[in-house]
Amino acid sequence: MADLFPPLVTAQIDDKPKVDEKVDYSNLPCPVPYEELHREAYMSLKPDTFEGLRFDFTKGLNQKFGLCHSVMMGPTEVPSQSPDTVIKIPTAHYEFGANYIDPKLMLVGRVMTDGRQSARVRADLTDKLMVKANAQLANEPHMSQAMFNFDYMGSDYRAQLQFGNNALVGANYIQSVTPRLSLGGEVFWVGVPRKSGIGYAARYETDKMVASGQVASTGLMAMNYVQKVSDKVSLATDFMYNYFSREAVASVGYDYMLRQSRVRGKIDSNGVASALLEERLSMGLNFLMSAELDHKKKDYKFGFGLTVG
Amino acid sequence: MATNKRTGAGKSGGRDSSILAKIANHEIANKGRRAACDAVYVSKKLLRSTGKAAWIVGTSFLILVVPLLIQAERDQMLGEIELQQASILGPPPPGALQ
Numbered sequence: 001m002a003d004l005f006p007p008l009v010t011a012q013i014d015d016k017p018k019v020d021e022k023v024d025y026s027n028l029p030c031p032v033p034y035e036e037l038h039r040e041a042y043m044s045l046k047p048d049t050f051e052g053l054r055f056d057f058t059k060g061l062n063q064k065f066g067l068c069h070s071v072m073m074g075p076t077e078v079p080s081q082s083p084d085t086v087i088k089i090p091t092a093h094y095e096f097g098a099n100y101i102d103p104k105l106m107l108v109g110r111v112m113t114d115g116r117q118s119a120r121v122r123a124d125l126t127d128k129l130m131v132k133a134n135a136q137l138a139n140e141p142h143m144s145q146a147m148f149n150f151d152y153m154g155s156d157y158r159a160q161l162q163f164g165n166n167a168l169v170g171a172n173y174i175q176s177v178t179p180r181l182s183l184g185g186e187v188f189w190v191g192v193p194r195k196s197g198i199g200y201a202a203r204y205e206t207d208k209m210v211a212s213g214q215v216a217s218t219g220l221m222a223m224n225y226v227q228k229v230s231d232k233v234s235l236a237t238d239f240m241y242n243y244f245s246r247e248a249v250a251s252v253g254y255d256y257m258l259r260q261s262r263v264r265g266k267i268d269s270n271g272v273a274s275a276l277l278e279e280r281l282s283m284g285l286n287f288l289m290s291a292e293l294d295h296k297k298k299d300y301k302f303g304f305g306l307t308v309g
Numbered sequence: 310m311a312t313n314k315r316t317g318a319g320k321s322g323g324r325d326s327s328i329l330a331k332i333a334n335h336e337i338a339n340k341g342r343r344a345a346c347d348a349v350y351v352s353k354k355l356l357r358s359t360g361k362a363a364w365i366v367g368t369s370f371l372i373l374v375v376p377l378l379i380q381a382e383r384d385q386m387l388g389e390i391e392l393q394q395a396s397i398l399g400p401p402p403p404g405a406l407q
Binding site for chain 2: 291
């Protein structure tokens with residue numbers, strides 16, 4: 001559902017000279033939602049590479065309602081004891097889904113041949129309050145999960161409350177401090193392994209770059225930086241550090257949005273190089289190719305797919 | 310006789326061979342031999358690690374850079390074709406359907 005293809009890229013000439021205006025602190029823009037803090041970085045750095053064949057067909061029956069069919073065949077990884085070996089089991093499944101998309105209400109449902117079902121609801125109750133719900137049911141016991149979020153959007157802040165199964169309660173808040181800088185924090189409490197956590201996040205953006213960082217009491221510290229080099233090219237880099245287990249991963253990636261295709265590539269400090277190429281063969285027909293090389297574990301994954309509609 | 314010959318031969322030849330043997334068993338020659346063995350060992354390792362590095366760099370280049378170059382070239386050719394068409398057809402007439 002994410003728009004794979006941005007519309008035809010046209011150069012925009014900004015005629016107005018940039019004047020240094022005095023910052024109006026009472027009229028700051030609304031920040032991005034807390035879970036989308038790292039949105040630009042992850043768009044470049046986490047392309048969804050896959051292994052095997054993937055075929056997606058989306059048919060719109062109405063302006064608002066559409067059905068989608070998708071077939072995925074390929075090996076899936078099974079977690080193994082030793083970190084060196086990788087166990088793969090070939091699987092194939094078909095997924096059927098229905099989407100209803102309205103400006104105020106969005107309903108998405110999916111069902112798969114292995115019995116898994118998922119549903120997502122997003123409703124704007126008023127123009128400031130939004131409810132989101134997300135549920136996944138599986139055949140195995142104790143693998144189903146559900147999560148409800150209530151979002152409130154203020155003039156220059158956003159607040160969110162989350163409830164999930166396994167007695168998960170969370171809240172987060174983000175506030176614009178200057179027109180470019182926004183700071184936020186989150187708190188959560190999980191019932192099943194009784195733990196709670198607190199985290200802080202910051203995001204600084206200008207026209208050409210976005211830098212964001214996040215620290216959490218679970219030991220995660222992440223920082224990333226995206227530079228928009230031109231209309232078509234953006235480069236991103238990311239650093240993730242776990243200060244309990246003292247593991248660090250850094251990655252560098254690029255994202256080229258050309259007229260007929262989109263190429264994303266990334267290289268990692270774990271020795272993983274991955275790339276995803278989406279090419280528009282004709283109107284509504286996209287051809288996908290993905291590759292991932294893990295030089296440390298000597299695990300090479302390649303996939304190709306077709307997206308129609 | 311034979312021993313004489315041998316010793317005789319040994320003495321002159323022995324002197325040669327003893328000189329040769331002396332040279333061959335000298336400390337410096339031993340060091341030279343060890344150095345040569347080490348050099349062969351190190352150069353084998355260097356070749357192997359260069360080969361590994363070349364493989365890693367080569368396959369990563371193939372995955373990360375080659376599709377990008379191909380797509381960028383296609384985009385450039387598309388731009389040229391559009392430019393050519395625009396110059397051949399000229400500006401669209403005022404009532405044209407865009």
